[in-house]
Amino acid sequence: MAPPLLNRVSMIDPIFQSDTYQLARKLLDATALRQEAIASNIANVETPGYRRLDVAPNFATELRAQIAAGARPESLSTLQPSLTEDLRARSVRADGNSVELEKELIEMNRNTVDYEYLTDLVSRNIKQLRVAITGRNY
Amino acid sequence: MNLISGIDVSASALNAQKTRLDIVAQNIANAQTTRGADGRPYQRQVVSFERELIRRTGEDPISSGGAALQSVRVGSIQSDPTPGQRVYDPQHPDADSAGIVTMPNVNLAYEMVDLITATRAYEANLSVVKNARQMAMKALEIGK
Numbered sequence: 378m379a380p381p382l383l384n385r386v387s388m389i390d391p392i393f394q395s396d397t398y399q400l401a402r403k404l405l406d407a408t409a410l411r412q413e414a415i416a417s418n419i420a421n422v423e424t425p426g427y428r429r430l431d432v433a434p435n436f437a438t439e440l441r442a443q444i445a446a447g448a449r450p451e452s453l454s455t456l457q458p459s460l461t462e463d464l465r466a467r468s469v470r471a472d473g474n475s476v477e478l479e480k481e482l483i484e485m486n487r488n489t490v491d492y493e494y495l496t497d498l499v500s501r502n503i504k505q506l507r508v509a510i511t512g513r514n515y
Numbered sequence: 516m517n518l519i520s521g522i523d524v525s526a527s528a529l530n531a532q533k534t535r536l537d538i539v540a541q542n543i544a545n546a547q548t549t550r551g552a553d554g555r556p557y558q559r560q561v562v563s564f565e566r567e568l569i570r571r572t573g574e575d576p577i578s579s580g581g582a583a584l585q586s587v588r589v590g591s592i593q594s595d596p597t598p599g600q601r602v603y604d605p606q607h608p609d610a611d612s613a614g615i616v617t618m619p620n621v622n623l624a625y626e627m628v629d630l631i632t633a634t635r636a637y638e639a640n641l642s643v644v645k646n647a648r649q650m651a652m653k654a655l656e657i658g659k
Contacts, residue, residue, distance in 0.1 A: 410520070416522075416643050420524045423564055459582075482639060499658075
């Protein structure tokens with residue numbers, strides 16, 4: 378009887394389950410979600426009473442705690458970033474809106490750089506695997 | 516999940532800001548219109564925005580404890596009720612028996628400020644779209 382697929386691919390699994398790779402994947406999710414939050418914030422920069430959104434801060438702390446505790450990648454997969462109202466943002470405007478356009482734009486640019494860095498990291502991981510298989514770099 | 520994250524939110528904002536630009540254009544164009552369809556001077560129109568929750572199929576962010584993305588739409592376009600300036604101009608065809616004409620309540624300074632704000636907001640949303648696109652392109656390059 379053929380072994381289940383999961384066991385057969387386990388030979389290359391370690392590469393795809395290295396801490397860096399798993400972490401980069403999780404952070405990519407969070408970065409993509411933050412881009413959506415920023416899009417929402419900038420879209421609503423003039424909507425009265427709008428409160429700015431951000432990725433829930435407990436995602437980062439939980440991820441850090443799980444990595445520190447030596448969590449297996451399988452258990453990490455249940456950890457998903459979610460959006461929440463940014464409770465630290467104070468509104469200084471009469472209409473109760475807590476968005477500051479300049480801050481959002483800076484945050485957006487930082488987020489894009491984060492994303493590029495992370496995709497690069499994932500790419501390098503995959504390239505390493507390819508070099509290991511083919512023995513040459515192309 | 517969109518390939519380009521947040522594009523629908525930004526698109527709604529671009530639309531809303533464009534409506535606002537249209538209304539500003541209408542106000543400025545009618546700054547001297549003393550007789551509308553109802554025979555009264557033009558009244559300045561004001562746009563107000565409201566948020567709109569984005570719901571996606573197979574995903575309910577509220578029940579999972581998170582906040583939902585909020586797009587923006589034009590909530591209402593209302594007339595500004597402030598009375599227009601009354602000027603003495605007996606030659607004017609719309610002057611009343613005392614020779615006084617009621618002008619539209621359009622203030623060019625307000626309109627110009629509104630115009631600039633709307634343009635800047637439009638630009639900001641456009642730069643979000645550009646960044647999101649750049650991110651999507653990077654995602655497509657993974658492994659290359």
